[in-house]
Amino acid sequence: MSKRREHKIIGLRSTLLSIALFLFFILLSQQFDPYNQSQLANIATLLIAVLSITLLTGASGQISLGQGAIMAVGGYGSALLVTRLGFSMWISFILAIFISALFGLFLGLAAARLSGPYLAGTTLVMALAIPSIAVRFESFFSGDVGLSVDYGMPPVWLTNLVGEISIEEWSLYVVLPFTAAALFAVLNLSNTRTGRTWRAVRDNEVSAALSGINIQRTKVIVFVCASGLAGLAGALYGFRGLVAPSVYPTDLSLTLLTAAVIGGLRSIGGAIFGTFAIVFLPDLIEKITKNLAIPETIGNYLPALTIGTLLLLTVILNPRGAAGALEHIRHRKKH
């Protein structure tokens, strides 16, 4: 099979998968009440950020505990463009990708010199420091109060087309095209020459360098791509209502990493599964604690306990995550 043809098939597959994801979310939202519809929009938003970790950690082996901070960069970038300069929401989302990618470029230049724990620690410090910049330069970033932004009202042509839609549904419709596009981009990136280069760097830097790969440049490029994705997610996340330091806490960064690990760091399907898990699991636990009449002082900590335990169990028993386990079962059935 010629190389050209291989690429064509991959392109078709990723297009179909992205459309399938889009339709799946739409169909699912029809079954849900407004609260769960907004949770679904959250999933679609956070999925973009989790995909950025799948790229960064899964494909190139760099770890970031500060994706939430990069989301804040995207969120503030787009919110400032809309509130101060009067840009349209859609353009500000696109520009948020470039703003955070630029930020990722600077970060990547520093990060390419770092490995493993150094990178983890530095990004963790960043996750704490960046929200505090918003408080420090209060006149520009509005401090703790934050900037109020929202998705606005659905346009008339859409309501004419599909009838009356709720605010929750509209937020899903705004986010979904970006999610599908992000999925398309990540699928294509990881299955092409670029993605193979990244994996080579991840698996063995020395042998990758000997094959003529520029390690530093590759790492920076990965960082830029992942930051662009995270920034887009941050912009969409902020437009739910508010862009403020409290919207992008350190825990957000860790939650995103947890989603990626639980699902399987190297799998895109795993990223989708993990994002569903971290958004819906707390709701599920809340329901259970209410039914069992567990006091609130304990119930408040149960989601964190469950997610932390899941993370530990995944790392110990099955480091490849849910996707890895699935593959393992499938493999066994064949034999």
Next chain:
Amino acid sequence: MTSFLTAFFSGTAQGAIYALVSLGLVLVWRGAGIVNFAQMGQAMFTTYIASQLIQHSYSYWSAFVIALISGAALGALVDLGLMRPLTSRKNSQLLNSQSMRTTIPVIASLGILGVLKALAGIFWAGEERGFPSPVAPNAIKIGSTNLAITGFDLFVIGVVFLTLVLTTIFFTKTGMGLAMRASALNPEVTRLSGIKVGSVRTLGWAISGTASSLAGLLVTPRTNLSPNTLDLLLIVGFTAAVVGGLTSLAGSVLGGFILGYVISFVNVYSAPENVFIAILIFLLLALFIRPQGILGSKEVRRV
């Protein structure tokens, strides 16, 4: 002048605590090649144990000792129960790749941190509580003039100084300390000379747990105690370890004191909300100018 002295003394006392945290991080890093992000979670947990004991009218010092012992036990438990099985499993496909061997323990330590925080929340409720100190936190007076240093500052500096002296004696004069240094330098050769590298590594985790537990006991009288209080201490301790050199014990202590002064002077001469940004800038500067740290040795990669 007064504000300078205030900044200097509070910087020394804070720096002493940061030095303990950073020492704990470096001990584990040298022994196991892991940065333990759960370290201050462990310290938070043992400080809660001490606080609980004091509430049940045990004396401060018995609670103090029990907290240190449980810190050591928790450290050893993390190594034996999690990190050792995790890093010794060579056949796993994921751990075969170079970068993942360092990434997976980091994720595991974050998992421990999350679980410990949640457990502390469940056991001891989430609200902040105070933690007593054996010395009154009033400024020391000579005659009628207030000195810029408090009795509690002196207590902290004294305890940490004692700890550092004991640690130095342990590492330079005892056989076990020598074994620890050897196995950090070259595990293979150390194993060949008949030293149980695994047990030595676990001892490193235990000492690290004790040091960070002590840091927790010393910092909470000022910051109060909640499941999240000690997060900041981890960040500062990590920065201190990087500034001083992740591979050097002396460097980690030096880094701790440097960070203590940086933070204290930013607090006094600038504004408290600038502290995070100062830490980030300081860390990035250190990484650009001298990535191996002030006293660290340059990593040699063998092919």
